Amino acid sequence: MTNPTWRITTARLRLDPVGWADLADLVALKTDPRAFALMLGGVRTRERAAEELAEDIGSWGRDGYGIWTVRGLHTGNFIGMTGLAARADGRGIALRFALWPEVRGAGLAREAASAALRYGHEQARLPRIVAVARADNFASRTVLGAIGMVEVEGFVRDEVPMLLYQSLVRPDDR
Numbered sequence: 001m002t003n004p005t006w007r008i009t010t011a012r013l014r015l016d017p018v019g020w021a022d023l024a025d026l027v028a029l030k031t032d033p034r035a036f037a038l039m040l041g042g043v044r045t046r047e048r049a050a051e052e053l054a055e056d057i058g059s060w061g062r063d064g065y066g067i068w069t070v071r072g073l074h075t076g077n078f079i080g081m082t083g084l085a086a087r088a089d090g091r092g093i094a095l096r097f098a099l100w101p102e103v104r105g106a107g108l109a110r111e112a113a114s115a116a117l118r119y120g121h122e123q124a125r126l127p128r129i130v131a132v133a134r135a136d137n138f139a140s141r142t143v144l145g146a147i148g149m150v151e152v153e154g155f156v157r158d159e160v161p162m163l164l165y166q167s168l169v170r171p172d173d174r
Contacts, residue, residue, distance in 0.1 A: 023050060030098075152164055
């Protein structure tokens with residue numbers, strides 16, 4: 001049973017911690033280049049998506065935060081994922097999001113990512129959350145700026161210019 005305090009509801013979305021019942025939806029999203037080609041590690045295999053789901057389920061129990069499925073509040077339709085996960089490169093706990101291309105442009109990524117960021121600071125009590133975007137991924141960069149994340153560093157990964165964003169909680173905000 002999932003901890004009910006981990007569920008987030010926004011004006012248009014319902015975010016639920018990932019579980020095994022989400023495997024088919026997550027495999028579809030993560031194996032589709034339209035949705036996942038620009039994500040760290042790129043398009044996944046079905047097997048890798050299942051391995052990541054196991055890791056993501058474990059993080060909820062271990063850390064009290066992780067990856068959420070993003071569904072329409074009234075329809076329940078799966079439209080993507082968002083969440084918080086430690087970056088393998090040691091840059092910190094990172095905000096991630098990926099939505100189906102068909103729902104982009106309506107502010108849903110901003111709504112989902114903002115809710116995840118707020119949860120990370122307010123419920124998980126994370127003082128610093130980062131996000132990484134390709135320098136040429138203007139859609140993701142726009143979302144990150146719109147939710148208050150600030151560009152702090154550039155770096156190159158696999159010959160691709162990347163930008164690191166961060167969100168800090170001031171001690172007096174906690």
